[in-house]
Ligand SMILES: Nc1ncnc2c1ncn2[C@@H]1O[C@H](COP(=O)(O)OP(=O)(O)OP(=O)(O)O)[C@@H](O)[C@H]1O
């Protein structure tokens with residue numbers, strides 16, 4: 486079975502980190518080599534860009550700057566880490582990828598999707614994940630969880646409306662992509678985990694069946 490690039494997406498506090506450790510065990514238990522990456526970040530230069538994006542600059546950071554930095558970091562990660570891993574037979578799990586830009590910079594900040602599409606095709610070409618897993622939470626619930634970690638400031642700064650718009654974008658993306666799974670992440674952790682495993686098993690079996698058909 487050729488290696489897949491699987492991405493976990495969702496708002497702050499959706500439970501992405503928890504889902505990633507589960508997903509990693511799932512793939513490893515199937516006998517595959519697997520690495521995890523995060524965005525923005527995942528290469529030395531991309532991690533520096535992450536710091537730069539998160540830094541509290543004493544000047545206005547324009548939406549265009551934020552957007553270009555996201556794609557700069559993503560390009561480094563895809564070309565230097567993700568593609569080489571897949572080519573060497575290693576599976577890749579991504580903590581966020583291009584949907585985050587569509588949801589946050591597109592839906593949240595209101596940058597036109599055409600502009601995002603142009604940047605995407607310039608930096609990524611036709612490279613896309615084999616599977617996107619979206620963890621759906623109401624922003625207020627994610628906010629409550631983030632409050633538990635003392636990360637409220639960043640969220641309060643953007644405002645609930647920003648995250649409502651980002652959530653709408655995510656839901657549209659799931660609805661228009663066949664290689665996407667949505668999980669109700671407002672349930673208990675146990676239920677979220679069992680839903681994830683159930684859907685992963687379905688996906689994995691289906692992918693293997695497709696390969697067999699292709700070979701026949
Ligand atoms: N289903 C759940 N029910 C209750 N609490 C949860 C659930 N899922 C995650 N949490 C808790 O919410 C917090 C955020 O979870 P996690 O760090 O996995 O989210 P995240 O999506 O990775 O967030 P971020 O976008 O900030 O990286 C953690 O303290 C976690 O234990």
Ligand SMILES: [Mg+2]
Pocket residue numbers: 501502
């Ligand atoms: Mg996380």
